[in-house]
Amino acid sequence: MSLDGSVERRRSEPSSMQINGSNGNANENGGTSSMMLYSPTSPSPQSQSQSHQRLRLNPNTDHNPENYEDLKLEFNPCIFSSLERYLPPSMLTVTRQLKVQYMNDILARYLPQGERIRVQRHREYRQKIIANYQPLHRELYTMDPATFFVQSFVEAINKNTEESLRSIISEPSPGVYTFEMLHQDFCKMLLSEVDNFEKWVSESNFRIMRPNTMNKYGAVLDDFGLETMLDKLMDDFVRPISKVFFHEVGGSTLDSHHGFVVEYGKDRDVDLGFHVDDSEVTLNVCLGKQFSGGDLFFRGIRCDKHVNTESQPEESFDYSHVPGQAVLHRGRHRHGARATKSGHRINLLLWCRSSAFRELKKYQKDFSAWCGECQSDKRERQRQSIAATKRELLRREGDNTVA
Numbered sequence: 001m002s003l004d005g006s007v008e009r010r011r012s013e014p015s016s017m018q019i020n021g022s023n024g025n026a027n028e029n030g031g032t033s034s035m036m037l038y039s040p041t042s043p044s045p046q047s048q049s050q051s052h053q054r055l056r057l058n059p060n061t062d063h064n065p066e067n068y069e070d071l072k073l074e075f076n077p078c079i080f081s082s083l084e085r086y087l088p089p090s091m092l093t094v095t096r097q098l099k100v101q102y103m104n105d106i107l108a109r110y111l112p113q114g115e116r117i118r119v120q121r122h123r124e125y126r127q128k129i130i131a132n133y134q135p136l137h138r139e140l141y142t143m144d145p146a147t148f149f150v151q152s153f154v155e156a157i158n159k160n161t162e163e164s165l166r167s168i169i170s171e172p173s174p175g176v177y178t179f180e181m182l183h184q185d186f187c188k189m190l191l192s193e194v195d196n197f198e199k200w201v202s203e204s205n206f207r208i209m210r211p212n213t214m215n216k217y218g219a220v221l222d223d224f225g226l227e228t229m230l231d232k233l234m235d236d237f238v239r240p241i242s243k244v245f246f247h248e249v250g251g252s253t254l255d256s257h258h259g260f261v262v263e264y265g266k267d268r269d270v271d272l273g274f275h276v277d278d279s280e281v282t283l284n285v286c287l288g289k290q291f292s293g294g295d296l297f298f299r300g301i302r303c304d305k306h307v308n309t310e311s312q313p314e315e316s317f318d319y320s321h322v323p324g325q326a327v328l329h330r331g332r333h334r335h336g337a338r339a340t341k342s343g344h345r346i347n348l349l350l351w352c353r354s355s356a357f358r359e360l361k362k363y364q365k366d367f368s369a370w371c372g373e374c375q376s377d378k379r380e381r382q383r384q385s386i387a388a389t390k391r392e393l394l395r396r397e398g399d400n401t402v403a
């Protein structure tokens, strides 16, 4: 594949696309609300033996679920109370203990023990940070649109029409959307909070998890208390935009996120190899500071099957970061970041995911609604079918003439 030259040189496995996943906390909370409504495509031996354990497709809203808070359970007690409404009628009258067993078996099928241990460890990791880290700017931890965002952005979101969104958003290349978003004061404040966090990390010798599998520097904002604020950012700001521009990849059903900062420059990461994100929609906003270089390069949108296919010249697009300005793109839009040549560049990333879209994707083969390669395959099939029809018509015409 002809990728960006500098990226090919830097990476040890240049021929295959990297999937940039989060470190240790991938999709931790994505999917719990809808997963139990679907059966796995190929059931494990364990799940086959338990295939009699079926849940209702829709919750029984007349049923009043039990409280499980007093029990020591492997999963959060709230999940049991919610899940109880999905139990088959015969299970609603059995003892609480039997219900727990039944639901526990079902939940265990979806979250294997290794995964549960990892989630538990990550929860403990976060608790350790929250118990010891003293935030510098408490006002960052609660969403305040008037101080976080520029006025034009808030107004367009408040109007919440396609027209108002289009009035502030540009699409310099298909599928790449840019707009003025963050207030300079907010950028400065977030930069100093990140500095403060990193100072605490180094002074306390705390071993932190980096944001993803490709960056050696940067920090996960969700891990030091900003999760609730970033949830609001996704729910109230990214989702309304994604509903309009990324509907076909679950833009209207984004329900979990991974929020972090990446850092480039001297003593930090230099560039970022060609990759796709573990997200349906990615929000990338430059926070500053002074820098040169660091452009994003895009090379077309692809589904899993076509992720390593050639890109077309018209799919190449370079974007220069501007502090405060947001770039919004599909996670499957192949991209990377060129070397930051001088100064220090820090960007806020919010990988937004849709558990509903991920479930649906398992049953789909044709992604021509958004994958560039599926689209050209489809065009080719249509071209061949038209050519075959024309040949057939000509043949019949010939037959008629002879007759």
Ligand SMILES: O=C(O)CCC(=O)C(=O)O
Pocket (backbone or CB within 6 Å): 020, 262, 272, 277, 284, 296, 335, 336, 337, 347, 349
């Ligand atoms: O450095 C950038 O701006 C890109 C970061 C990115 O693509 C990512 O973290 O997934």
Ligand SMILES: [Fe+2]
Pocket (backbone or CB within 6 Å): 020, 275, 276, 277, 282, 335
């Ligand atoms: Fe990325």
